[in-house]
Amino acid sequence: MAMVPKVSPLVLYAFLFLSLKVAIGEIPSSSPFSFIKPLQGSKKGDEVKGLYNLKKYLKRFGYIDDLPYNSTSPEANYFSDQLESAVRTYQTNFNLSPTGVLDFDTVSLMMKPRCGVPDIINGTNWIRRRLVPHYSFIPGNPKWPDDKDVLSYAWAYGTPYEFVRTTKMAFQQWSGWTRLSFNDGTDYRSADLKFHLFAGEHGDGQAFDGPGGIIAHSFEPTEGICHFDSEEEWAEVGVYPYGVDIQSVVTHEIGHLLGLGHSGVPTAVMFPAIGYGETKRLLDNDDIQGIRALYP
Template sequence: MANKPLVILLFISIFLPLCFSLPLLQVSPFAFLNDLQGCKKGDHVNGISKLKNFFHYYGYLNHRINVTGHLIEADFDDTFDDFLESAIKTYQQYFHLNPTGLLDVETISQLATPRCGVPDIINGTTSRMLSEHDNDNDSEHDHHHHHLPHAVSHYAFFPGRRRWPSTKYRLTYAFLPGTRADAKAPVARAFATWARNTHFKFSLATNYRRADLKIGFYGGNHGDGYPFDGPGGTLAHAFAPTDGRFHYDSTEKWAVGAVKGRYDLQTVALHEIGHLLGLGHSNVRNAIMYPYIKSGTTKGLNADDIKGIKVLYNRR
């Protein structure tokens, strides 16, 4: 009997440090890309299927929508085939990389950067989000483009040119009860920035359920069909008008301002509010609507973002 406390102490000393160290061992959702550098057509490598699902999700490969309107995972294998090569080339073209179809250093680096969880191409390789050269009808009926429709760099819209009705320019926003306190001022500043550059007026509502725009922090599968993937993957996402939902990934390292190794709450809010108003992703690197966001940096609206929102709402 006298030995029992010693056994218990040994158990605690051996296993508790192990338990508490587990969170430090978290691996980025994009870590699988490390094994794919240098891969080319014909190769069969573990992780290729994950890359195919990545391209599928973001609109570059066999993009389909299920009956509920949510993105679905396809049954992909680990073979580097013609479809993957084509998807890589389209991705490279979109982000101004050399369109070789190879998984070179630059492409892997781009793929591995944390980003917004909204797809770059919606409704398949067939119709990229509307550009200023497209019209409303194109978004519904353009089913023939495999590559990007224009070799220009600028903003884009959601298919159908989804936007708030002209009579609805006063929008209320509210935070999910329990939202971290340090996020509220940065989000308010982001709304103020958009208000200065658009016809919209934003006001904080006290009733979360009745607000036009709803902001909250969520982790993993949180019921909207677009689960978060843990630290270092997708940072946030938001829905096109007039849905109004904007979600941060609660597992990411957030900060107010430019803090090394962390993501600026206001910069991400600026990006996601752009989606709430109807902007899709831009492939202008300096635009706030560019889908990739670097840690330790801040960013504001770019001329491309302002022009995009004015074109969307037919304002000069």
């Protein structure tokens, strides 16, 4: 039998540390949001190639109401008052310095994989209803009716088992803080909450964009539909280069299925973005306050 050479614990620790440093939070160059990185430092009055794509990004998540021109228009890549206002609002929502400038912290957050549910819906900024970032509800405060104490859930047929397994653990987080309980033995077609993996365009007008970018989205109660991007590098356990933690994202999307919107608190499960190798499997106090307010 060949002898395995001994490795100094110090050398091994250094190797692991460097590996984790590279893996956690690193954005692949092929990410749909990688176009944002070269825009760092841009400010009002600048004309920079790629700003039109940023405007579309901010419109996608509710920060810009309308773009009445296309990518070939003279104003497409101009850093306008409208764009500065949208960037300030984004920064304020997530407790960044509201300078209106695309600084390092703003660009870094914008580039992270994130949920496809908008932060601002129909012009209402639910994250900033209070003086500080906080939990929010989906507009209209939709929730499951008082006479509905048990919600059934299921993944579509053929889903890899690691998604099914981690979903059960994610529901345990929410069941401890609501009157609701959750049943996982149900046929997909009759389940209250339906989970499905899709790639690209999949019929709901919210196409996925490949690895990175938008990783999942959900619909409000009582539609009960949740979609995940099948092209992501999904990870079940531990740190994985360019891996998105399944359980963390499922936990976040369950919050939407129950009626919660996004939170401006970075440690909250309902914060819209998550880094590669990052885990958010436990509810933050902000998440708990939100779900208890919705389901007293």
